Amino acid sequence: MAGFSAWLLQRLSAVYMAVFIVIAIIWATTTDINFSVWRAGLQSTWVQLGVLLFGLSLLLHAWIGLRDVIIDYIHPLWMRLLALSLVALFLLANGFWLLAILWGFL
């Protein structure tokens, strides 16, 4: 993923997450949250879809952002590759973890 597609994806994911966060803050400040409200919300298909898309946006957004930072500040090739691999591994692990939770495996 390079150049324009990364640039565009970074912005699309940013806009989606910004809207999601605003809605989440409004919901959290206007709702009396208890376990049943929380659980029922997270079991609804639309919320799950929204959270899943948030997770996907976050992974892509973090990958593009961290990649830019690493390429700008870490210059020796082997260190750069190591850092990029660790970030990719970290993000993939977190992505699968979130997926497993939403699917109810954990």
Added chain:
Amino acid sequence: MNNKQPVYLNLFKIKLPLPGIVSLLHRVTGVVLFLAIPFSIYLLQLSMHDKADFQRALELINHPLVLLFEVILFAALIYHFFAGLRFLLMDIDIGENKRPAELSSWMVLAATTLSTLIFLIMRVF
């Protein structure tokens, strides 16, 4: 020979203009938020599991030390949000010149401070 020419970039000797600081902080907060991902997922997992774990998650986020991290993370999140919004507006040619860029930098810092104060007040009281 002019021996005053810099042979390397000493980041501590470069005075960044305000928009440069805003950009740098956008990167720093981005990395901080990246590191916070597993803690957020853990909290989500705990809170969804059952009623007892939901209560444990509540106790956890109300623990004073955790609350301190929450305030820091909220500040990082809301800063990244406002500074990101500023960059998105610049992408569509709003506020690109020097003066507007400086003004919007101050606005990002002010909005972050205000939001964090509101968050702090709502979470503690």
